[in-house]
Amino acid sequence: xxxxxxxxxxxxxxxxxxxxxxxxxxxxxxxxxxxxxxxxxxxxxxxxxxxxxxxxxxxxxxxxxxxxxxxxxxxxxxxxxxxxxxxxxxxxxxxxxxxxxxxxxxxxxxxxxxxxxxxxxxxxxxxxxxxxxxxxxxxxxxxxxxxxxxxxxxxxxxxxxxxxxxxxxxxxxxxxxxxxxxxxxxxxxxxxxxxxxxxxxxxxxxxxxxxxxxxxxxxxxxxxxxxxxxxxxxxxxxxxxxxxxxxxxxxxxxxxxxxxxxxxxxxxxxxxxxxxxxxxxxxxxxxxxxxxxxxxxxxxxxxxxxxxxxxxxxxxxxxxxxxxxxxxxxxxxxxxxxxxxxxxxxxxxxxxxxxxxxxxxxxxxxxxxxxxxxxxxxxxxxxxxxxxxxxxxxxxxxxxxxxxxxxxxxxxx
Amino acid sequence: xxxxxxxxxxxxxxxxxxxxxxxxxxxxxxxxxxxxxxxxxxxxxxxxxxxxxxxxxxxxxxxxxxxxxxxxxxxxxxxxxxxxxxxxxxxxxxxxxxxxxxxxxxxxxxxxxxxxxxxxxxxxxxxxxxxxxxxxxxxxxxxxxxxxxxxxxxxxxxxxxxxxxxxxxxxxxxxxxxxxxxxxxxxxxxxxxxxxxxxxxxxxxxxxxxxxxxxxxxxxxxxxxxxxxxxxxxxxxxxxxxxxxxxxxxxxxxxxxxx
Numbered sequence: 001x002x003x004x005x006x007x008x009x010x011x012x013x014x015x016x017x018x019x020x021x022x023x024x025x026x027x028x029x030x031x032x033x034x035x036x037x038x039x040x041x042x043x044x045x046x047x048x049x050x051x052x053x054x055x056x057x058x059x060x061x062x063x064x065x066x067x068x069x070x071x072x073x074x075x076x077x078x079x080x081x082x083x084x085x086x087x088x089x090x091x092x093x094x095x096x097x098x099x100x101x102x103x104x105x106x107x108x109x110x111x112x113x114x115x116x117x118x119x120x121x122x123x124x125x126x127x128x129x130x131x132x133x134x135x136x137x138x139x140x141x142x143x144x145x146x147x148x149x150x151x152x153x154x155x156x157x158x159x160x161x162x163x164x165x166x167x168x169x170x171x172x173x174x175x176x177x178x179x180x181x182x183x184x185x186x187x188x189x190x191x192x193x194x195x196x197x198x199x200x201x202x203x204x205x206x207x208x209x210x211x212x213x214x215x216x217x218x219x220x221x222x223x224x225x226x227x228x229x230x231x232x233x234x235x236x237x238x239x240x241x242x243x244x245x246x247x248x249x250x251x252x253x254x255x256x257x258x259x260x261x262x263x264x265x266x267x268x269x270x271x272x273x274x275x276x277x278x279x280x281x282x283x284x285x286x287x288x289x290x291x292x293x294x295x296x297x298x299x300x301x302x303x304x305x306x307x308x309x310x311x312x313x314x315x316x317x318x319x320x321x322x323x324x325x326x327x328x329x330x331x332x333x334x335x336x337x338x339x340x341x342x343x344x345x346x347x348x349x350x351x352x353x354x355x356x357x358x359x360x361x362x363x364x365x366x367x368x369x370x371x372x373x374x375x376x377x378x379x380x381x382x383x384x385x386x387x388x389x390x391x392x393x394x395x396x397x398x399x400x401x402x403x404x405x406x407x408x409x410x411x412x413x
Numbered sequence: 414x415x416x417x418x419x420x421x422x423x424x425x426x427x428x429x430x431x432x433x434x435x436x437x438x439x440x441x442x443x444x445x446x447x448x449x450x451x452x453x454x455x456x457x458x459x460x461x462x463x464x465x466x467x468x469x470x471x472x473x474x475x476x477x478x479x480x481x482x483x484x485x486x487x488x489x490x491x492x493x494x495x496x497x498x499x500x501x502x503x504x505x506x507x508x509x510x511x512x513x514x515x516x517x518x519x520x521x522x523x524x525x526x527x528x529x530x531x532x533x534x535x536x537x538x539x540x541x542x543x544x545x546x547x548x549x550x551x552x553x554x555x556x557x558x559x560x561x562x563x564x565x566x567x568x569x570x571x572x573x574x575x576x577x578x579x580x581x582x583x584x585x586x587x588x589x590x591x592x593x594x595x596x597x598x599x600x601x602x603x604x605x606x607x608x609x610x611x612x613x614x615x616x617x618x619x620x621x622x623x624x625x626x627x628x629x630x631x632x633x634x635x636x637x638x639x640x641x642x643x644x645x646x647x648x649x650x651x652x653x654x655x656x657x658x659x660x661x662x663x664x665x666x667x668x669x670x671x672x
Contacts, residue, residue, distance in 0.1 A: 356540075368620060375535070386540040398482055399521065403538060406497035410533045 007290065009264040017224060019248045026240060027230055034063050034118045044121040044183060047140065049133045051303075052126035053151065053324050055199050055237040055316060056175060059191045060183050064124075065117055066234055067140075071099035071390055074106065075278025077113040080390035086111070097359040098390035100136040107143060122146050122182045124175075128153040128330040130362045149178040153325035157332035160322065168321025176317070189317075196316025199237040205245035206232045207305045212252040213296040214347055217261025218269070219252050222298035223285040224262065226276045232304045265292040268411055271343050272298035273370075274355035274363050275389040287401065291408045297347045299340060303328045333366035337373040344378060350411060351381045358388040383407040418475040421463070422665025423456050423490060424499065425483030428519030428547055429632060430455035431659045432463035434474070435666035438506075442467040443659040452483030460489075476669035480661050482520070494668055496661045497525055497536050503664030504628045505531030507654045512624035515614060515643065515651070516660075517633035519547040524618035535621045543582040545613035547633050552582055553606045556589050557599055561636075568603040568638030575605035580613060603638060611642035618647075628652040630660040 009015070034045060043063050048054055050068040057064045074080050080102055086109065087101035088094055102112070110116030123146060125137035134150065141148035151171050154164050176187045209228070212219050228248060235241040255261075270288070272295045277284060288295055306323035328339055340352060352374060354367045371382045383403060388394035417437055424431040430448045434441040444463040448455040456479065464471055479490035480499040487493070496516075504511045505527060514525040522545045526534040543549050554561040575597050579585045585606075592602050610633075618627075627649060633639055634657035644651050656663060 371620075381535065384537070399538070402482070402495050402497070406495040406533070406536060409495060409498040410536070 007264050007292075011260075011264065014260060015262055015264075017220065017248075017251065019244070019251050020227070022244060022247065023228060023231065026235070026244060030234060031114055034065055035114065038119075045118050046122045046124050047117070047120040047137075048124040049126050049129060049137070050233055051129040051324060051327055051329065052124050053172070053175065053320050054124075054234075055195045055320070056179055056187070056192065057124070058195045058237040059188055060179050060185075062122075062179070062183065063118075064234065065120065067103040067117065068099050069230060069233055070106070070112060070114075070117055071102050072230075072276070072278050073114070074102045074112045075390035076281065078279045078392065079112055080279060081392050083109075083111050084391050084393075097130070097132045097136075097361075098388055099359065100132055102390055104136065104139060104143075107140065120144055120146055122178075123148040124151070125149065126151040126153060126324060128324050128327050130329075130360070132361075147178070147182055149175055151175060151321070151324065153321070153330055155330050155332065156326055156335065158334070160326055164325065165322055168325045169318070170321075172317050172321045192316060193314055195237040196320075197314075198239060198242055199316070202232055202236045202238075202241045202245055203305045205242065205249055207302070209245060209249050209252055210297065210302055210305075212249070212256055215256045216269075216348075217259065217263065217266040218294050218296045219255035219260060219262060221262045221285065221288075222272045222295040222301065223276075223281055225298060225301040226281065229301045229304070236304070261294070263289050263292065263294045266294045267292035268351065268408070269294055269296045269347060269349045271296065271340065271347065271349045271352045272300070272355070273340060273352060273367065274357045275300055275360055277355060277385075277387045277395065278389055279392050280387075280395060283397075287404050291404070293408060295353065296349060297343050299328060299336075299343065302343075329362055333369050334373075336366055337370045340370060340374065341377060344374070344380065349380070351383065351407070353383045353385065353407075356384055356386045358386070358394045359390065381407065381410055418670070419469065419473050420666045420669035421460065421474045421477045422499065422503075422662040422667070422669060423460055423477065423479045423487055424481040424496065424659070424661040424665060425452045425456045425459075425479065425487065426481045426496075426519050426632075426661075428551075429658070430459040430481075430483070431662040432459040433659050433662035433666045434463055434467050434469065435663070435670065440656070440663060440666075441469075443656065443662065445658060448483070453486045453488070456483060456487040457489070476672045478665040478669040478672070480665045491669065491672055494665060497523060498533055499661045499664035499668065500630050501525050501527055501531060501533045501664065502667045503660035503662070504630055506663060506667050507656060507660065508626070508628060508652055510626050511628040511652065513618065513621070513627040515618055515627060515629045516631040517545070517547060517610070517614060517629070517639065518631040522546050522614050522617065522631075522633075524614070524621050524623075526621040526624065537617050537620045539613070539617060542580070544580045544585070545610050545617070547631070549582050549585070549610065550606070550633065550636070550639075552586055553589055553603075556586050557593070557602060559599060559603070564603055564607075565635070565637035565639070567600050568607050569600075569641065571600040571604035572598070573601055573604075574608050575601045577602075577605045577609040580609075585609065604642070607636070607638040607642040608646075610639055611646045615643065615646040623647060623649075625649055626652055628654070630654075630657050632658045634658070 083102040083105040086105035477490045479487035484493040
């Protein structure tokens with residue numbers, strides 16, 4: 001006898017997000033262009049970390065490629081274990097981030113769902129997401145023998161001060177000089193103003209899309225956000241990204257207007273913390289859906305919206321360093337807890353699901369403390385799931401199912 | 414539903430399967446068998462055996478709730494409920510004062526915080542690892558060539574508990590083997606093993622917040638050595654019912670009354 005009876009959903013077709021198809025087309029075209037042989041493509045390729053400043057690359061007509069986005073694709077295609085094991089054979093420790101392992105291994109065997117990433121002409125690494133990327137990108141710089149630029153962003157433990165501001169702003173100027181050298185031409189500051197404005201517009205649209213889940217029922221879940229996120233990560237600063245998000249936002253607003261929720265029944269509203277478990281997205285999404293629990297928001301996908309209080313869209317380079325330095329993941333535990341509390345209130349959530357991600361130490365490190373802070377300040381239930389974003393060997397189905405079931409039983413009053 | 418009906422709770426764990434029959438807020442019978450490789454069969458078998466013990470016919474049982482890792486494979490149950498909720502219901506039934514439960518079973522250990530009405534307020538479970546579980550003890554018993562049932566009494570005769578620092582079952586086993594090689598006394602090693610489990614479980618329990626009184630449930634509570642080690646680490650006495658191993662099954666039978 002299963003714990004939950006199957007919900008018959010006669011409106012399943014109506015609940016599907018129509019923009020999905022366009023998203024797949026755009027992402028396919030993006031990877032097709034990047035995979036075109038160098039001589040035909042003309043454009044240079046830069047590999048860049050997920051939290052790295054991508055906008056200047058668009059100014060220089062360089063195609064940004066995200067090994068982390070590819071890591072997510074590898075995970076979702078359930079090709080993570082093979083590549084992680086390959087990296088372990090090469091001598092990398094199992095404790096190393098599974099994105100790093102998957103990428104380092106994939107580069108040597110052209111692995112993963114699209115047969116490897118196109119070779120980089122340069123590497124752009126920003127340590128606002130973690131310290132692992134420094135060594136990871138150094139390894140790749142040696143492997144491909146290409147120049148590496150590192151943007152060093154100090155952590156905001158409590159406040160971001162002027163010294164930190166000067167430190168990152170100076171590096172923005174160095175970044176431009178690096179790109180001019182690597183591309184062999186001058187940087188176009190007028191174009192930067194345009195790209196910067198497009199990036200800010202895309203961030204506003206993305207936040208507006210995420211905000212539609214304040215509605216009840218929620219027009220989408222974080223599992224949908226995990227999918228539509230790829231655009232803001234890879235193509236922010238382009239017109240394509242703005243156009244797509246305008247379309248998606250219109251669809252979300254229409255769903256809200258018509259009262260179309262992503263779940264047939266929405267009893268509990270939850271917030272997700274940490275990266276997705278890519279190889280189990282459907283499984284998790286179904287588990288929560290069957291239990292009428294809607295993951296309305298997450299700390300991950302909102303991480304691509306800069307938390308700048310007032311941004312001037314004309315001076316992008318002026319605040320770029322600060323905006324990248326002050327992302328959620330590059331802040332102290334107290335600020336992370338405040339962010340989750342804000343989200344719980346904003347989205348009227350009943351509980352928080354934490355993914356304790358074996359791969360992502362900076363994201364997972366403070367979670368027990370954040371759990372305590374939430375319990376004290378909000379008194380809401382929390383759930384801790386131990387897993388890994390790409391390495392399936394760290395996932396225990398029956399244990400996780402029991403925890404989800406117990407968590408839902410606990411919320412039933 | 415009327416309270417004079419008979420309900421059953423079936424708790425199929427990774428090592429043992431338990432069943433309990435309940436009527437008039439009274440435990441009619443309980444039974445425990447080894448789960449073996451087929452959890453579905455184990456559920457059926459333990460149910461048949463508990464009925465036999467009570468001299469009852471299956472038709473007399475109005476509602477059945479299944480729990481434990483095999484809960485979803487018990488087709489004849491009316492509902493599946495997690496062992497966290499069932500242990501809470503069972504512990505509260507056995508002693509209404511209980512506010513925290515430490516349950517150490519075969520493949521996991523958990524700490525459950527109860528509110529004043531016996532509902533689950535919060536819980537924490539061990540991560541995907543055998544440390545701090547019954548399985549950990551089984552591995553150690555084999556390495557030491559001691560019957561697991563003798564573990565508890567033997568550890569109480571220890572002079573000084575040996576130090577076992579590794580959390581990994583395999584590494585801890587090699588630590589135990591090197592302690593044996595060094596001529597360390599068995600009781601001291603066993604006491605060290607118990608202390609290692611206790612420190613892992615207590616740190617987990619502190620995550621949910623330990624409110625007295627604390628009850629220990631699950632099969633491992635039969636081991637007096639682990640109980641004593643936990644009490645020492647907690648700095649408080651534990652309530653250990655003689656029905657500790659079947660608490661989950663009792664809780665399931667109680668939940669079945671409300672179906």
